[in-house]
Amino acid sequence: MKIGSPVIVRPARNVRGTVTLPGDKSISHRYAMLAGIAEGPSRIENYSTGADCASTLGCMRSLGVSWEKKDGGVIEVQGSGLALTAPASALDCGNSGSTMRMLSGIVAGQKFTSDPKLADPKFVDPKFADPKFVEMIGDESLSRRPMARVITPLTAMGAQITSRDGKPPLRITGAALKAIDYAMPVASAQVKSCLLFAGLFADGETRIEEPLRTRDHGEVALRAFGAKLDRRSTGAGNEIRIRGGQRLRGIEARIPGDLSSAAFFLCAAALFPGSQLTVPSLLMNPTRARLLDILMQIGLRISVTQLDELHGELVGSLQVEGAGLKGATIAGADSAALIDEIPVLAAIAPYTEQGIEVRDAKELRIKESDRIAAVAANLRLMGAQVEELEDGLKIPGGQSLHGAELDSCGDHRIAMAFAVAALRAHGETLIHGAESAAISYPAFFQTLEEVIEH
Numbered sequence: 001m002k003i004g005s006p007v008i009v010r011p012a013r014n015v016r017g018t019v020t021l022p023g024d025k026s027i028s029h030r031y032a033m034l035a036g037i038a039e040g041p042s043r044i045e046n047y048s049t050g051a052d053c054a055s056t057l058g059c060m061r062s063l064g065v066s067w068e069k070k071d072g073g074v075i076e077v078q079g080s081g082l083a084l085t086a087p088a089s090a091l092d093c094g095n096s097g098s099t100m101r102m103l104s105g106i107v108a109g110q111k112f113t114s115d116p117k118l119a120d121p122k123f124v125d126p127k128f129a130d131p132k133f134v135e136m137i138g139d140e141s142l143s144r145r146p147m148a149r150v151i152t153p154l155t156a157m158g159a160q161i162t163s164r165d166g167k168p169p170l171r172i173t174g175a176a177l178k179a180i181d182y183a184m185p186v187a188s189a190q191v192k193s194c195l196l197f198a199g200l201f202a203d204g205e206t207r208i209e210e211p212l213r214t215r216d217h218g219e220v221a222l223r224a225f226g227a228k229l230d231r232r233s234t235g236a237g238n239e240i241r242i243r244g245g246q247r248l249r250g251i252e253a254r255i256p257g258d259l260s261s262a263a264f265f266l267c268a269a270a271l272f273p274g275s276q277l278t279v280p281s282l283l284m285n286p287t288r289a290r291l292l293d294i295l296m297q298i299g300l301r302i303s304v305t306q307l308d309e310l311h312g313e314l315v316g317s318l319q320v321e322g323a324g325l326k327g328a329t330i331a332g333a334d335s336a337a338l339i340d341e342i343p344v345l346a347a348i349a350p351y352t353e354q355g356i357e358v359r360d361a362k363e364l365r366i367k368e369s370d371r372i373a374a375v376a377a378n379l380r381l382m383g384a385q386v387e388e389l390e391d392g393l394k395i396p397g398g399q400s401l402h403g404a405e406l407d408s409c410g411d412h413r414i415a416m417a418f419a420v421a422a423l424r425a426h427g428e429t430l431i432h433g434a435e436s437a438a439i440s441y442p443a444f445f446q447t448l449e450e451v452i453e454h
């Protein structure tokens with residue numbers, strides 16, 4: 001492998017070794033936000049190394065929260081309590097949809113003043129920013145992503161939000177929020193967390209219903225920081241209730257390894273019968289672990305040891321061994337549960353015996369890139385036959401691929417998915433825009449190099 005820009009990936013013979021992953025991205029975002037609005041200090045170990053989670057920390061600092069990075073992935077945060085400080089300039093969410101969507105729930109509950117006499121001159125220069133509203137901005141990819149899913153319910157709670165046709169930048173004027181009773185039209189954990197966070201600032205009890213079960217790190221983290229909430233299964237999804245006005249208290253916590261980042265190594269191991277990989281301290285939260293069932297169904301042998309619980313999050317050590325590579329269909333609730341892992345599962349699909357079909361995954365079209373189109377285009381460049389569907393992909397098995405010149409489309413998960421696909425191709429693969437891997441996993445290519453045998 002030649003690590004640089006672009007990255008060149010050479011075919012491998014096997015995968016062997018141990019991969020220790022930085023902390024889970026979804027949990028890192030939530031801990032940084034909740035530690036910021038908690039009372040007292042928090043100490044968070046194994047915080048995600050990804051640029052997205054750095055965007056969240058940057059925004060929290062702009063909102064007056066002080067934090068420090070210590071050795072070994074430790075972040076120490078001094079909580080500000082529920083009332084934050086008006087930022088002096090726009091909150092830059094970078095590439096991170098999670099930052100913009102979840103943090104908008106906290107910003108919506110802030111009542112910043114437009115009276116310069118009342119504003120803290122250390123933070124607000126009336127020449128540069130109207131402290132009454134907070135602007136949230138993002139990069140080119142984030143500026144194309146839909147925000148109506150948070151704008152609509154936050155507006156119903158009393159916030160005033162303007163946007164560019166439902167897309168960033170957002171200008172949020174916070175308010176004394178009212179609780180709502182809201183059935184989410186899309187299954188999105190980001191929206192669920194946004195509304196639970198906003199619910200902390202609301203007068204009364206907020207009730208949220210999700211159509212399908214999505215990752216529950218928001219609920220688990222809120223409880224870890226001392227909030228009370230009720231959750232009830234509604235069959236396919238959940239109903240969650242949270243009372244406003246609850247104060248959070250800081251925690252000392254360790255974040256389990258990122259399961260979605262592990263997916264790339266697990267899929268790489270699945271490509272080679274005889275591969276052996278150990279992944280210690282990995283997140284095993286049941287709302288994320290569907291990936292492991294699908295990989296076992298495809299043919300990977302997985303055993304879990306040292307199961308433990310860290311602040312309500314399940315963690316365990318994984319031993320995996322490559323065996324066969326059968327096929328799979330991913331549809332319905334599975335597509336929501338596996339949304340971040342579908343690109344890499346699709347990228348290895350041609351090497352399976354029966355192929356992989358993905359349905360009910362049209363959300364993939366509005367991620368950091370149109371991931372359905374990006375997967376189809378790159379697989380075709382490698383010589384694969386692929387059928388692109390509006391809501392998924394049909395990829396026959398039993399195909400052999402050749403190396404090619406690919407484009408990550410600036411999307412971290414596409415860059416990493418195709419580094420994995422390239423391991424079983426004939427010839428070298430060149431991936432343009434591979435540096436986008438740093439959005440979630442800066443050390444990805446180095447770590448991959450350590451576990452592959454040529």
Ligand code: S3P
Nearest residue numbers: 026098187188189190191339340
């Ligand atoms: C996330 C939820 C998912 C996922 C994203 C992280 C989260 O997005 O794709 O990478 O941490 O809640 P949606 O909520 O839009 O499905």
